[in-house]
Amino acid sequence: MRIGTTLRRVSALTGLVAALSTSGAQADGPPAAADLVKAELIAEAASIAPETTLWVDLHLAVKPGWHVYWRNPGDSGLPTAIDWNLPTGFSPGNINWPVPEHFVQNGIGNYGYAGTVDLLVPITVPKELRVGQTAGLDAEASWLVCSDICIPGSAKLGLNLPVSAQPFAPDPNAVRLFVDARQHLPLPAPFETRFASDTRDFRLLVPSSAVGELRNPTGMFFPIKESLIDAAAKPRIERHGDGVAILLSKASTDITSPATLDGVLSLRGEDGAERAFEISANPAPAVPVESGIVWWQALLLAFLGGVVLNAMPCVFPILSLKLLSVARQAHGRRSERISHGLAYTAGVLASFAALGIALLALRTGGQAAGWGFQLQSPVFVAVLAYLLFAMGLSLSGIAGFGGAFAGVGGRLAARSGLAGAFFTGVLATIVATPCTAPFMGAALGFALIAPSPVAIGVFLALGLGLAAPYLAASLTDRWQRVLPKPGRWMDFVKQLLAFPLYGTVAWLLWVLVQEVGPSDALGAFFGLVLVAFAVWIYGQTQLAAPGRRVLGMGLAAAGGAAAIFLAASLTGAPPANSAGLRGGLQYEPFTTQRLAVLEAAGEPVFVNLTASWCVTCLINERVALDSDAVRRAFAERGIVALKGDWTSQNPEITQFLQRFGRSGVPLYLFYTGKGGEPVMLPQILTAANVLDAVGKS
Amino acid sequence: MRVPGKTFATAAIVAIGVFAVQHATAVPSATARVGEPAPSFSASDIAGKTARLADYTGRIVVLEWTNDGCPFVGKHYDSGNMQALQQKYTAAGVVWLTIASSAPGEQGYVTPAQARADLARWRAAPTDFLLDPEGIVGRLYDARATPHMVVIDRASRVAYMGAIDDKPSTRLADVKTAHNYVVAALDATAAGQPVAVTSTRAYGCSIKYKEG
Numbered sequence: 001m002r003i004g005t006t007l008r009r010v011s012a013l014t015g016l017v018a019a020l021s022t023s024g025a026q027a028d029g030p031p032a033a034a035d036l037v038k039a040e041l042i043a044e045a046a047s048i049a050p051e052t053t054l055w056v057d058l059h060l061a062v063k064p065g066w067h068v069y070w071r072n073p074g075d076s077g078l079p080t081a082i083d084w085n086l087p088t089g090f091s092p093g094n095i096n097w098p099v100p101e102h103f104v105q106n107g108i109g110n111y112g113y114a115g116t117v118d119l120l121v122p123i124t125v126p127k128e129l130r131v132g133q134t135a136g137l138d139a140e141a142s143w144l145v146c147s148d149i150c151i152p153g154s155a156k157l158g159l160n161l162p163v164s165a166q167p168f169a170p171d172p173n174a175v176r177l178f179v180d181a182r183q184h185l186p187l188p189a190p191f192e193t194r195f196a197s198d199t200r201d202f203r204l205l206v207p208s209s210a211v212g213e214l215r216n217p218t219g220m221f222f223p224i225k226e227s228l229i230d231a232a233a234k235p236r237i238e239r240h241g242d243g244v245a246i247l248l249s250k251a252s253t254d255i256t257s258p259a260t261l262d263g264v265l266s267l268r269g270e271d272g273a274e275r276a277f278e279i280s281a282n283p284a285p286a287v288p289v290e291s292g293i294v295w296w297q298a299l300l301l302a303f304l305g306g307v308v309l310n311a312m313p314c315v316f317p318i319l320s321l322k323l324l325s326v327a328r329q330a331h332g333r334r335s336e337r338i339s340h341g342l343a344y345t346a347g348v349l350a351s352f353a354a355l356g357i358a359l360l361a362l363r364t365g366g367q368a369a370g371w372g373f374q375l376q377s378p379v380f381v382a383v384l385a386y387l388l389f390a391m392g393l394s395l396s397g398i399a400g401f402g403g404a405f406a407g408v409g410g411r412l413a414a415r416s417g418l419a420g421a422f423f424t425g426v427l428a429t430i431v432a433t434p435c436t437a438p439f440m441g442a443a444l445g446f447a448l449i450a451p452s453p454v455a456i457g458v459f460l461a462l463g464l465g466l467a468a469p470y471l472a473a474s475l476t477d478r479w480q481r482v483l484p485k486p487g488r489w490m491d492f493v494k495q496l497l498a499f500p501l502y503g504t505v506a507w508l509l510w511v512l513v514q515e516v517g518p519s520d521a522l523g524a525f526f527g528l529v530l531v532a533f534a535v536w537i538y539g540q541t542q543l544a545a546p547g548r549r550v551l552g553m554g555l556a557a558a559g560g561a562a563a564i565f566l567a568a569s570l571t572g573a574p575p576a577n578s579a580g581l582r583g584g585l586q587y588e589p590f591t592t593q594r595l596a597v598l599e600a601a602g603e604p605v606f607v608n609l610t611a612s613w614c615v616t617c618l619i620n621e622r623v624a625l626d627s628d629a630v631r632r633a634f635a636e637r638g639i640v641a642l643k644g645d646w647t648s649q650n651p652e653i654t655q656f657l658q659r660f661g662r663s664g665v666p667l668y669l670f671y672t673g674k675g676g677e678p679v680m681l682p683q684i685l686t687a688a689n690v691l692d693a694v695g696k697s
Numbered sequence: 698m699r700v701p702g703k704t705f706a707t708a709a710i711v712a713i714g715v716f717a718v719q720h721a722t723a724v725p726s727a728t729a730r731v732g733e734p735a736p737s738f739s740a741s742d743i744a745g746k747t748a749r750l751a752d753y754t755g756r757i758v759v760l761e762w763t764n765d766g767c768p769f770v771g772k773h774y775d776s777g778n779m780q781a782l783q784q785k786y787t788a789a790g791v792v793w794l795t796i797a798s799s800a801p802g803e804q805g806y807v808t809p810a811q812a813r814a815d816l817a818r819w820r821a822a823p824t825d826f827l828l829d830p831e832g833i834v835g836r837l838y839d840a841r842a843t844p845h846m847v848v849i850d851r852a853s854r855v856a857y858m859g860a861i862d863d864k865p866s867t868r869l870a871d872v873k874t875a876h877n878y879v880v881a882a883l884d885a886t887a888a889g890q891p892v893a894v895t896s897t898r899a900y901g902c903s904i905k906y907k908e909g
Contacts, residue, residue, distance in 0.1 A: 076842035106905070108841050148804065148905060149767075150903075
């Protein structure tokens with residue numbers, strides 16, 4: 001409902017008119033304030049109900065060429081203010097400021113509004129109100145309106161609304177006005193912003209989720225605090241990781257960094273689409289490390305993580321193979337044994353370096369990639385399954401591939417043995433990637449945001465850790481005393497070790513099904529049959545006459561090629577509802593938006609970021625999260641569980657992980673629902689530590 | 698030795714011209730900062746004389762940027778606040794320089810005659826009123842809004858820059874309840890004590906500088 005307004009000239013203005021006419025600076029005299037700004041007070045509802053919040057709009061229509069000011073007016077000017085005079089018990093809230101505009105003229109910058117502006121104010125209505133009464137809400141609005149000159153204005157405005165048990169339906173015009181007005185308000189940021197500073201600039205680091213679909217965005221930041229940022233400077237924008245950095249000139253070089261940089265961030269795409277958020281940026285550490293560790297700690301953690309990787313289920317078959325070969329070589333020459341150890345280490349390091357470079361290249365290319373990213377490719381998963389299956393068959397005695405797979409029997413030519421050791425190192429690295437050992441999360445998170453040489457250093461340290469146990473074993477003579485002499489037992493062990501490999505193949509196939517769905521994975525299953533055929537025909541003709549041998553090898557190669565062809569046709573189109581989303585706990589799919597909504601509603605939220613190929617994640621779910629005790633605790637406390645599936649690429653999750661200094665899954669977070677930073681749970685969960693974390697709420 | 702009058706005048710004009718150019722080009726690197734030596738300047742006053750900051754070396758100096766059409770300036774003159782400060786502190790030996798940096802044709806630009814009329818109407822009593830239509834002095838002291846106030850101590854260092862007080866409004870009544878930063882800075886400087894608040898954001902009308 002609209003109420004007529006009274007616009008009054010301020011007494012100060014009379015003085016102003018006199019001043020100008022005597023000075024003669026303005027021949028025509030200044031325009032009357034009433035012509036510059038038309039003010040109205042508009043209520044969202046047609047009546048007031050006790051114990052509700054009534055939204056009121058101070059609607060200002062500003063004459064073209066003039067503007068009024070935002071809460072921080074910039075270099076000059078004055079924010080619009082409302083002085084309320086309300087009945088007892090009513091209390092006005094703060095003005096909800098819409099996203100302002102940036103005005104710059106001759107080196108003076110201002111934040112404000114041209115055209116029409118709606119300043120929304122929530123008014124808390126008390127309980128003690130008699131239905132049938134009329135409540136009078138009075139306000140004196142005052143503003144400064146400027147073009148090249150400034151003129152203060154004010155208006156006494158009032159609303160008289162009847163009191164009813166329920167608020168009456170509002171005027172449709174008012175409904176439209178409030179809907180439009182709310183669209184101009186900045187949204188609470190569902191992402192974290194950080195800032196860095198040097199002597200000249202603040203750098204506002206904005207994640208990619210803020211940019212969203214905007215193409216070639218320009219950025220503007222409206223600071224709430226005065227005197228921090230040069231209001232006349234136009235912010236510059238540049239790429240920063242997946243997101244953008246906005247460079248804001250400091251108001252002067254001796255500005256000290258504030259605890260937080262608060263204000264409104266506005267991003268505008270080249271097509272004019274705008275996204276604006278209320279942000280409170282925390283300072284970024286001096287080195288861009290969000291995990292809060294320094295480089296040598298990252299290297300140490302990476303090394304330890306690498307050592308622990310050896311015991312992980314996905315590396316175990318490879319380790320078994322190597323142990324077997326150590327056992328074999330334990331009775332060979334020491335120098336040969338050492339050179340094998342070094343070759344293996346070289347293989348591991350070379351592969352880790354290659355992985356690191358690939359990951360950094362993807363990062364520079366602006367792709368959202370993280371640790372384990374190779375396994376997000378179904379082709380890679382299928383080929384890895386073929387490889388391990390062929391190795392398993394070889395160990396089972398279907399065919400002997402010579403030294404390549406730590407082949408047994410006879411003396412190995414030193415050369416093929418070294419190549420084999422190197423290749424085993426490569427293989428160990430490839431299969432190790434899905435197993436994120438504890439310590440590795442922080443180190444790899446560091447690597448992804450560190451300068452490139454340091455990042456590669458972290459990867460090499462990780463590789464050194466993975467290679468360390470075998471390298472150590474090859475350097476010592478102790479094995480000789482522990483292991484029996486080579487003999488029939490080695491064949492037995494070798495055939496036994498085929499089974500962990502078959503197990504890994506089974507798991508990889510399951511991952512493949514998660515990624516492409518059962519129908520598309522069928523091709524890869526038939527590929528396994530072709531691999532089995534290839535290995536068998538190779539084994540059968542290995543010792544045959546030369547002509548038959550060539551034929552056998554040709555058939556084997558054809559079988560292998562056909563299998564690869566089937567794998568290569570796989571495309572990563574995950575089924576709509578990935579099986580990874582099922583589990584003992586009732587999960588909702590994770591989105592940052594859903595999280596923001598739940599957080600805003602004060603709900604306690606548990607976030608589980610996982611992937612089907614992440615063995616650590618799956619073990620954590622079986623052991624801890626799906627336990628009855630945890631399920632009961634979640635139900636009792638009304639904790640909403642959100643699961644983010646990173647099995648296939650998902651930039652939103654990658655971005656979210658990086659906010660917590662992680663580059664891969666798992667990540668477990670608990671939001672208490674009372675605001676503040678979430679509790680980060682360890683990467684290896686037990687029911688006890690989950691209960692402990694949620695129990696603190 | 699007698700110097701012909703014409704030659705003397707030519708030399709003086711050349712010297713002033715060189716001085717002005719030097720200052721115009723020195724602006725970006727020598728902007729005033731609190732605690733640093735106050736950048737020197739010269740400008741024409743309303744009597745047509747060249748006034749220099751260096752003329753007042755050893756004395757406390759107040760710089761006051763004004764715009765006679767600005768309601769924020771009006772608040773401090775209509776309430777009698779600015780004149781009272783000028784009288785009180787000039788009587789105590791402080792140099793008070795009122796400066797207008799608006800470009801010709803813009804609000805706040807005054808000819809010497811208009812400036813004299815303003816002073817008479819306001820009953821204002823600054824030590825001098827300087828005309829800065831090129832905006833050179835204004836930009837040197839990072840003046841962005843009127844009134845913009847600067848206090849320079851006896852050692853020619855900038856002791857305070859910013860707003861006149863802590864009530865950014867055009868209401869005359871606010872003058873009485875506001876905390877006046879300039880008074881605080883002048884009293885501390887006169888007593889040889891450190892200034893508590895050395896820098897604030899001036900509130901008011903933007904200064905209408907010459908373009909470019």
